[in-house]
Amino acid sequence: MEEGHKDSSDSATSSDVDRLRLKELPQTIERRSSRLWKLTAIHIVIIIAFVGLLLGAYMASRNRKTLARPQLNTLTNGSSIFAPTTILISLDGFRADFLHRNITPSLNSFVRAGVSPEYMSPSFPSVTFPNHFTLVTGLYPEAHGVVGNSFWDPELKEDFYYTDPTRSMQPKWWNGEPIWVTAEEQDVRAAIHMWPGSEAHIGIEPTFVDKYQGHEALTNKVDRILGLLDLPGPHDKGAKPENPRPQLIAAYVPDVDRDGHLYGPNSTEIRSTISSVDSMLGHLFSGLEQRNLTDIVNIIIVSDHGMATTSTSRLIQLDDIIDMSVIERTDGWPLYGLRPKNDSDIEPLYSQLKQEAANMDGFDVYLKDRDMPERYHFSQNDRIAPLWVIPWTGWAIVVREEFDVAEAKKTGQVYHPRGVHGYDHEHPLMRAIFVARGPAFPHTPGSKVDVFQNIEVYNLVCDSVGISPKPNNGTLRLPLNPVGLHDSMPPQEIPEDLPEDVVSTSIAASPEIAKTTSTPTQASRPTIATTDAATPTRPVIHDDVSQEDEDQNGKDTNLWWDWVKGKLDGAKDWATGLYDTVSDKISGAAADSGNSR
Structure with a gap:
């Protein structure tokens, strides 16, 4: 075959392929x-x-x-626009039945105008620092870590003393988020006046903080609160971002507690102090009325615990019961938390104390991890000592270097302080108060709600100013659910206090209170009503939106x-x-x- 010529078979194959491709196109x-x-x-x-x-x-x-x-609404008093605003006032040591002594006309009038339970239960131990931090966190003391007015932290290897601000006012002790931090984080400005723990620099600082002054004049407190409310609002002429009007004001009043310790809860002196505190509240209410703020601003008045009378005849000489040389540390007062030098001594000490408690009056004994009453919520923290001697209400535990009971009985020496708290938080003499009035509490005047514990206060205050609370032990939310009116129900039974030692005023007025802690009691224990959580309702008012909101x-x-x-x-x-x-x-x-x- 010559080159340049195709084979006929190749030509045929190419034609077949082309036809096939055309067919498949x-x-x-x-x-x-x-x-x-x-x-x-x-x-x-x-x-x-x-x-x-x-x-x-x-x-x-x-x-x-x-x-x-x-989206929160605002109210106006005719001259200024107010975002939801709440004043929280704590009357330290104000026992619930103090309202029935006919010496508190202003506070009784406030009860008739507002909403309240018969009483509010404190948390255990019923002492000042744990309960004031519970009020503003909604946490039990075992949860927020301030388990007493004095205690030992085995991890930090340090003592907490409420009387020593250089120690106690450090954030490492305070393990909950107080309401002023919750508020500031949500752009609600807070002013805190002497509240226990407010100087501890916990998280965001409140816009205003007033340091503790134990003997500040009551009139100064009223002037301070009203002065804060007189600051220009965001819509007002002269408003200054660096000096805003706060929406949350919390103020602490120590007078009733201080004089209750010094003179006792049934003394002439405490009646005068209660009357003075009531007059202070009357001046505050009048100041709000003059500013047309009675129905604009929420007011919540609480106390942290009650008070019981002491007596030299109701003292337990601890060193007559156990060998104190085996004890390394004691926590709290009037109850005693015992930390032995050797853990192996815990069980023998417990057995010895239980046997003594069975044969004598005045105290109970508990192991933190075994038989501590569940209702105390006082076991889930290493700051709680392993072994506790808890006096009955009106009793106290002492060691001889502080007070010799036998010698005092011989000489007629009177035990001080004359009034003590820290006992079983459900005992009638430890009952506290909660009374509220304002746009966040739109209830029939004089409304009565079921008794609740002070872990509920944090949520209620948060709801009243429109902020979201952090997780806590409380469940109660606004609106409250009244069960009737105080006037239409049988009057509260007044608890009978314990007898006191007879002593002249000059003798009673002297002591310096060193510590304050807690204790339970053998007495009838009231049932605390449980309230289901409800969706919070905000105050209903008109819809002005501030520049801050924009x-x-x-x-x-x-x-x-x-x-x-x-x-x-x-x-x-x-x-x-x-x-x-x-x-x-x-x-x-x-x-x-x-x-x-």
Whole structure:
């Protein structure tokens, strides 16, 4: 065969291939068209899913914003616009039945105008520092860590003494978030006047902090509170961001507790002190009325515990019962937490003390990890000593170097302090008060609610100023649910106090109170009503929005857009990955199809 000429068989084969390709061309076009429609459909699905994701994200963001930062209304007194504002006042040592001594006209009038239980139960131990921190955190003392007015921390290897601010006012001791931090974190300004723990620099500092002054004139407290309310609001002329009007004001009044310790809860002196504190409240109420703020500002008045009378005849000489040389540390007062030098001594000491308690009056004995009453909520913290001697109400435990009981009985020496608390928090003599009035408490005047414990106060104050509380042990929320009116129900039974030693005023007025802690009691223990949590309701008023709210709305918008952009980037990555996967599958399918031909 000559070069340049094709074989006839090759020519025939080429023609056959061309005819075959022409025959398959419509099918190829159809397959490519089908793949194009599939790709288009996939992209449409991706776009629809992405738009749905965006819409869902937007709606979820709106819902989250509504829950986290509810749109709060404001009130006006005719000259200034007020955001929800609450004054919380603690009357240290004000026993619930002090209201029935006919010496508190202002406070009794406040009860008739507001809403309150017969009494509020403190937490155990019923002493000042643990209960004041419970009031502003909603946590039991075992949870927030301030388990007494004095205690030992085995991890820090340090003592806490409430009388030593250089030690006690350090944040390491305070393990809960107080309400002034909760408020400031949510752009609600707080002013705290002498509240125990407020000088400890816990988290965000309150806008205003007044240091403790034990003998501050009561009139100064009224002037301070009213002066804070007189500051310009955000809409007022002369408003200054560095000196804003606070929405939360918490003030501490130590007078009743101080004089109750010095003179006893049934003394002439304490009646005078209670009357003076009541007059202070009357001046505050008048100041609010003069400013047309009676129905604008919430007022909540509480106390931290009650008070019981002491006597030399109701003392336990601890060193007559056990060998104190085996004890390394004692915590608390009037109850005693014992920390032996050797853990092996805990069980023998417990057995010895239990046997003594069975044969004599005045005290109970508990091991923290075995038989501590569950209702005390006083076992889940290493700061709680392993062994406790807890006196009955009105009794006290002493060691001889502090007070020799036998010698005192011989000479007629009177035990001081004349009044003591720290006992079983459910004993009638330890009962505290809670009374509230204002737009957050829109109840019939004189409404009565079930008795509750002071772990509930934190949530109620948060609700009253429109902030979200941190997790806590309380369950009660606004609105409160009255069970009737005080006037229409039988009067509260007044608890009978214990007898006191006869002593002249000059003798009674001298002692210096060294410590204050807690104790339980053998007595009838009232049942504390449990209240289910309810959705908080905010004060209903007109809808002015402050510049601060507008600024916050802008911040929320920026936060929402940042969140959306994050979702967009994630969706983009998802769509790109899906597209690449689909494309790879289509390309692979096409290659397989070509290979099969």
